[in-house]
Amino acid sequence: MQSSDRTIRVVIPARFGSQRLPAKPLVDLAGKPMIVRVFEAVRAGLGNEDIVVAVDDDRIMRVLDEHEVPATMTSPTCASGTDRVAEVSRIRRWDSDDVVINVQGDEPLLPPDLLAAFADFCSKRDDFTMATIAVPVKELHEISDPNVVKLAVRGDGTAITFSRAPIPFDRDHDPSAWDTKNYRRHIGIYAYRNDVLQRLTATPQCALERIESLEQLRALWLNIAIHVMDWDVAPPGGVDTPEDVARVTTHLMSRS
Structure with missing residues (x-):
């Protein structure tokens, strides 16, 4: 692996509609709309890069214009x-060959050092195609939780597969005795070489992706290598529910 220092682009997709949290990108978090909070978190880690929010509604666009967010x-x-x-x-x-990083628009507490490390990880790989992040599983219950996506990785650091099921399956021990050190948890931040991104989104869903509801399985089905960056600690959870809004607001107010 040698430094290639590709150009980094960052896109934050923000969709207005949400069943659990209507107008989610515009939800107030300690005095600012959530999508503005996410942009600020990304800029704190990747301030020198090209960062843009991808919107689908004029109401989001107007708010971003007011806050001078591209x-x-x-x-x-x-x-x-x-x-x-x-x-x-x-x-x-x-x-x-630009590196395009996809940061979800409901992750206002992403640590800047995580984003900076991920951009560096991607930009310095001559063999870069696509990348994501994994953290250690800390609690036994996470292994069997279908909302926690597990992954297995090759010796070269690329992903073998992802699943909502326990992988690996420790055949010789009762699940209550499984060692959490044998498991990795997937964090849903992605980066793509732009031509790979275009190929991926031009391809229909594959069967595994539909069954597991995991989009990254389409890339593996296409034989696209997914490089995995290990990180020590899972970032704080995103915002999906009113309870999440209260949790994140409390956190932000404690920092001010």
């Missing part, structure tokens, strides 16, 4: 945040 309007028919990121890459005519 944004691009994308189609409301995009099936996923990844599709929205790919559309921004096309609209802005980014180079095929």
Whole structure:
């Protein structure tokens, strides 16, 4: 691995509609809309990079304009945040070998040092195609929790597979005695070489992806290598529910 120092681009997809939290990007978090908080967190870690929010609604665009946050309007028919990121890459005519990092628009507490380390991890790989992040599993219950995505990794640091099921399955021990040190937890931050991103989003879902509801399995099905960066501690959870809003607001107010 040698330094190639590719250009880093960052896209934060923000969709207005949400069943559990209506108008989620605009939810107030200690005095600022959530999407502005996410942008500020990304800028704190990646301040020198090209950062843009991908939106699907004029109401989000107006708020971002008020806060002088760069944004691009994308189609409301995009099936996923990844599709929205790919559309921004096309609209802005980014180079095929640019590294495009996808940071979810509901993660206002992402640590800046994690984002900076991930950008460095991606930009310095000559063989870079796609990347994501893994952290250690800390609690036994996480292994069997389908909301915690587990992954297995090759000796070269690329992903073998991801699953909501326990992987690896420790055949010789009762699940109550499984060693958490044998398990990694996936963190849903991705980076793509732009040509890989375009290929991925132009390909229909594969069967494994539909069954597990894990988009990254499409990349493995296409034989796209996913490089995995290990990180010591899972970042704070994102915002999906009113309870999450209260938790994050309390955290932000404690920092001010």
